[in-house]
Amino acid sequence: MQALVLEKTRQLSIREIEIHETPGPHDVRIAIHTVGICGSDVHYYEHGAIGPFVVKEPMILGHEASGTVVEVGSEVKNLKVGDRVCMEPGIPDPNSQATRLGKYNLDPAVTFWATPPIHGVIRPTVVHPANFTFRIPDNVSFAEGAMVEPLAVGMHSVNKAQVKPGDVAIVLGAGPIGMLTALAALAGGCSQIIITDVQQPKLDLAATLGPITPVNVKKQSLADVASDLTDGWGADIVFECSGNEQAAAAVFESLCPGGCVVYVGMPGAPIAYDVVAAQIKEARVEHVFRYAHVYPRALALMGSGRLDVKPLITDKFAFQESIEAFDFACNMPPASVKAQIELPQ
Numbered sequence: 001m002q003a004l005v006l007e008k009t010r011q012l013s014i015r016e017i018e019i020h021e022t023p024g025p026h027d028v029r030i031a032i033h034t035v036g037i038c039g040s041d042v043h044y045y046e047h048g049a050i051g052p053f054v055v056k057e058p059m060i061l062g063h064e065a066s067g068t069v070v071e072v073g074s075e076v077k078n079l080k081v082g083d084r085v086c087m088e089p090g091i092p093d094p095n096s097q098a099t100r101l102g103k104y105n106l107d108p109a110v111t112f113w114a115t116p117p118i119h120g121v122i123r124p125t126v127v128h129p130a131n132f133t134f135r136i137p138d139n140v141s142f143a144e145g146a147m148v149e150p151l152a153v154g155m156h157s158v159n160k161a162q163v164k165p166g167d168v169a170i171v172l173g174a175g176p177i178g179m180l181t182a183l184a185a186l187a188g189g190c191s192q193i194i195i196t197d198v199q200q201p202k203l204d205l206a207a208t209l210g211p212i213t214p215v216n217v218k219k220q221s222l223a224d225v226a227s228d229l230t231d232g233w234g235a236d237i238v239f240e241c242s243g244n245e246q247a248a249a250a251v252f253e254s255l256c257p258g259g260c261v262v263y264v265g266m267p268g269a270p271i272a273y274d275v276v277a278a279q280i281k282e283a284r285v286e287h288v289f290r291y292a293h294v295y296p297r298a299l300a301l302m303g304s305g306r307l308d309v310k311p312l313i314t315d316k317f318a319f320q321e322s323i324e325a326f327d328f329a330c331n332m333p334p335a336s337v338k339a340q341i342e343l344p345q
């Protein structure tokens, strides 16, 4: 099949690659429609590795995908041919201890699309477990369906934070994950969000998405804005979505006493952690790694109109333009949030 293949660092090709997949009784085959480009895809393209995951052999990129079911295994009950779906890219070992505990995202044996050596899905079809394939509501497009994967990170973060109605949250970083976390936090009951970044166009867009106060930390003090908006008390939750060393080091500054910090972004290296600042507030600190059990809820929110990801889908490319799409994503203009690739149907 024709696929977008990362041959090695900085070298992509659109070419024929042999993939032989036969659906088992509990699998479906999906014709891929749309695939979002994720920061991790770009990172593999530019650097050939993320932490311990190193690209050693040619690998198909892409893991934020939607499509149409074209074949179902004999035991599949929840899906039929023609269903529009999106997929969780991580497949855990169903018998692992992590999976049995319900924490399947933490299964050390999980395989995840476009994480070496597992192929991604910028290709015509993929075979996938029906259990990790979810029907998209009729009023939700394939493009929106392909946003469920990054949205799931935000949903999982909001679950970890245990948002209560009326909470005020700070989101550090207005990249795709920061914006989607803000939307998930609002849908989960937050009354308002303060979002930070250094790119003004991203903040301007964020401000149109709901009760969201943008703070350009190049010009404004987050501590001042947060203090003003909360009568000096601080925010109930801080979602650290920037992965930025400086931002991440100051997570406790604008947190309210007894508040919760959720580390979502992945810093490139170990960062400072102010234990005393956390202690004085008895901060609760959570971490997220991908997500579990949130796809159906994300799709339900999108289907009901309570959560709209469309404004974040800023750039579209055809499959034949995939290499341009990746070069675009490497140097994303500040007004762009999510670029997606559409496969020929």
Ligand SMILES: [Zn+2]
Pocket (backbone or CB within 6 Å): 038, 039, 040, 063, 064, 149, 150
């Ligand atoms: Zn992603």
